[in-house]
Amino acid sequence: MPYLCGQVLLQTARAEWPASSRPMSDEIRIEPATEDAQLSEIQVLAHAIWREHYPGIISPEQIEYMLQAGYSLEVLRRDLTRDGIRYDRALIDGALVGFSAYGPHPDAGALMLHKLYVDAARRGRGCARKLVASAAQYARTHAFDRIVLRVNKANQIAIAAYERLGFSKRGPIVSDIGGGFCMDDYWMQLDL
């Protein structure tokens, strides 16, 4: 089914990064993914999270389509080796409990947070906060002045978490992603 898709310009405005009401947990370690075996673990975790979290937000068919498009081992390898996208892993007791992916956005100065996912059983402990802090650290040391991301308009949990992490909505963006599917998102931005 065809969809009408639009675009929105990113606007820049200052936003503070609010301090957490909780201390950063020492139990969570953030380490980059560099090897195939680590990408495979990310793939398995992503499949579990998507199939748990996205029903009710997008259709089961779109979930499988987007998993295929974004989480095949080939795509993860290409992100890492060709497209300059970094994957950070959140580890508790050495086990993978979450991950993020980020890399340069075509707009100068913007780092795009492509992915941020935490195992349902490990949420609410500060994993996402630590993953975003790691991306922000990378951004600052590589001369980016903001982090941008897209989040589905119906993904209320993620929007609330991003707002707690200092991101703010910058407008809607709708994209045709092929296969008869559309992404109906907000842009969000964190100024550093």
Ligand SMILES: CC(C)(COP(=O)(O)OP(=O)(O)OC[C@H]1O[C@@H](n2cnc3c(N)ncnc32)[C@H](O)[C@@H]1OP(=O)(O)O)[C@@H](O)C(=O)NCCC(=O)NCCS
């Ligand atoms: C969104 C997500 C990554 C948050 O991960 P998390 O590890 O639970 O988040 P944290 O514990 O680091 O919390 C970060 C902040 O968000 C807030 N937050 C987390 N979950 C929240 C919720 N359900 N409602 C409101 N605020 C929430 C926390 O209170 C915290 O703020 P604080 O430190 O000031 O208290 C996780 O819920 C997730 O993986 N969701 C499913 C996948 C998804 O939608 N990812 C985003 C794709 S765009």
